Amino acid sequence: MRVIILGCGRIGSGLAGRLSYTGHTVTVIEPVAAALAHLPESFRGRTLVGDVLDRRLLLEAGIDHQDALAAVTPSDDINIVAARLARLVFRVPRVVARVYNPRAAEIYRRLGVQTVCTTTWGISRIAELLSYSELEPVASLGSDVDILDVAVPPLLVGRPVSVITVPGEIQVAAISRGGRTFLPQPATRLEAGDLLHLVVLTAATDHLVALLRQ
Amino acid sequence: MRVLIVGGGQVGSYLAALLLEQRHTVTIIETHEAATAALRRTVPGVTVIQGNGTDPDVLEMAGIRNVDLVAAVTGTDATNLVITSLARFAFNVPKAVARVNNPHNSWMFIPEMGVDLALNQADVLARLITQAML
Numbered sequence: 545m546r547v548i549i550l551g552c553g554r555i556g557s558g559l560a561g562r563l564s565y566t567g568h569t570v571t572v573i574e575p576v577a578a579a580l581a582h583l584p585e586s587f588r589g590r591t592l593v594g595d596v597l598d599r600r601l602l603l604e605a606g607i608d609h610q611d612a613l614a615a616v617t618p619s620d621d622i623n624i625v626a627a628r629l630a631r632l633v634f635r636v637p638r639v640v641a642r643v644y645n646p647r648a649a650e651i652y653r654r655l656g657v658q659t660v661c662t663t664t665w666g667i668s669r670i671a672e673l674l675s676y677s678e679l680e681p682v683a684s685l686g687s688d689v690d691i692l693d694v695a696v697p698p699l700l701v702g703r704p705v706s707v708i709t710v711p712g713e714i715q716v717a718a719i720s721r722g723g724r725t726f727l728p729q730p731a732t733r734l735e736a737g738d739l740l741h742l743v744v745l746t747a748a749t750d751h752l753v754a755l756l757r758q
Numbered sequence: 759m760r761v762l763i764v765g766g767g768q769v770g771s772y773l774a775a776l777l778l779e780q781r782h783t784v785t786i787i788e789t790h791e792a793a794t795a796a797l798r799r800t801v802p803g804v805t806v807i808q809g810n811g812t813d814p815d816v817l818e819m820a821g822i823r824n825v826d827l828v829a830a831v832t833g834t835d836a837t838n839l840v841i842t843s844l845a846r847f848a849f850n851v852p853k854a855v856a857r858v859n860n861p862h863n864s865w866m867f868i869p870e871m872g873v874d875l876a877l878n879q880a881d882v883l884a885r886l887i888t889q890a891m892l
Contacts, residue, residue: 597836599865621812621836625866628843632870647814651848 546610548573548636550596550626551617555642555662557582559614564589571605596626602634612638620644627657679749688746691717696738697756706730708740708755713748717741760825762787762851764811764841765832766797769857773829774804785820787811812840814848822849831857831877839871846872 545568549560552574561584564570570589574580577593594601596617607613613630615623620643627641640658643649649661681690700707705716705728719728720739734740744752759782763770766788774784778801785805788794794808809816811832822828828845830838838856845851858864858878867876 597863597866599862619836621834621840624843625836625839625871628839628871629866633868645813648812651814651844655843655847 545569545612546606547571548602548605548607548610548613548630550574550613550615550623552576552579552582552591553616553618554582555616556614557584559616560589561587573601573605596622597629607634607636610634610636612636613640615639615641620648624648624652624657624659627652627659628655631656679753682741684746685743690744690746690749692742692744692752694740694742694756696734696736696740698736700734700756701736703734704730705732705734708742708752710748710751710755713745714752714755715743717743759783759827760821761785761827761829762817762820762822762825762845763829763831765830765838765857766793766806767831767833769831770829771797771801773831774801778803785825787816787820812837812844814844817841817844817849822851826852828854829856830854833859835859835863835866839866839873842872844872846874 547563547568547570549556549570549572552560552572556572560570560572564587572589572591573596574593575595580591592601592605607630613636615626617623623641623643627639630636630639640660641652643652643659643661644663646661646664649659649664652659679692679694682693683691685691709715709730716728718725718741721735761777761782761784763774763784763786766786770786774786777784785807786797787807787809788797789810791808794806797804797806807816807820811817822845828841828851830841832838835858842854842856845854853874854872855875855877856867856873858867858876861878861880864876864878864881867873
């Protein structure tokens with residue numbers, strides 16, 4: 545995939561590093577030359593210094609034949625304008641803008657610009673981390689299946705994943721442990737501090753509560 | 759006509775005074791507190807709202823759903839384009855005009871960005887001057 549990234553701050557440089565590492569062709573545009581130092585050493589893409597809304601610079605970056613563009617400068621206004629122009633003028637098929645204002649993010653989503661609101665995302669993630677033991681669904685898949693995040697109860701530490709698996713009702717989809725998330729095997733042992741990501745049939749929630757309290 | 763002006767600097771306040779003279783109803787959104795106080799003093803009859811004109815909540819508070827025209831005349835081009843986009847496509851305002859600050863940015867002031875009319879001072883000046891030189 546050919547991608548343009550506008551802005552080389554924490555998000556821009558991190559994203560550029562990651563996409564470049566996974567084999568994508570990345571071009572970064574950033575107005576402040578010094579900010580390019582944020583890029584990891586492994587970065588293999590192109591960098592251009594200048595105004596991210598400069599038409600000549602965007603064309604030099606090849607915006608008219610890109611697969612995607614991410615607008616992640618610190619300015620909501622610039623990100624929104626760049627994202628809309630990329631879609632409407634240069635016909636870039638995939639465009640994402642980082643936006644701080646949640647209400648604006650929602651409106652732009654309706655106007656056809658994919659937005660990532662780091663504020664909303666941060667709030668929901670922190671709320672989730674503070675309250676995950678309460679069996680609140682993180683997401684619902686249709687009306688019958690929920691995704692739940694549950695901290696591993698002390699009594700289940702050391703037991704295999706299979707003890708909280710009920711075929712057709714409850715499945716441990718993933719486990720977050722020590723900063724990384726992986727897909728467990730039935731025999732994977734649960735460890736203290738694990739966060740379990742469960743896929744549960746809504747009707748089986750009581751069954752899950754019983755299993756967690758065993 | 760009911761007009762909403764975003765940006766209460768020299769351009770915005772001059773435009774507001776002119777429109778009021780022609781008996782239009784004018785509301786201005788301005789970010790800076792000192793500037794809003796000055797506007798209330800120098801342009802009597804104008805409704806001044808202090809806030810960020812790219813914030814949908816502020817635009818709604820200023821009555822954007824009931825205006826006939828929005829004029830985005832802040833000193834920042836990206837901001838003006840966000841305002842015209844919101845005005846035309848999110849709030850269905852019939853018409854939006856925008857100020858172009860940097861003439862190199864004029865390519866962005868297109869109907870797809872909600873701009874019905876772009877006012878490019880530098881370009882107008884430059885053209886007048888080159889004409890005068892002929």
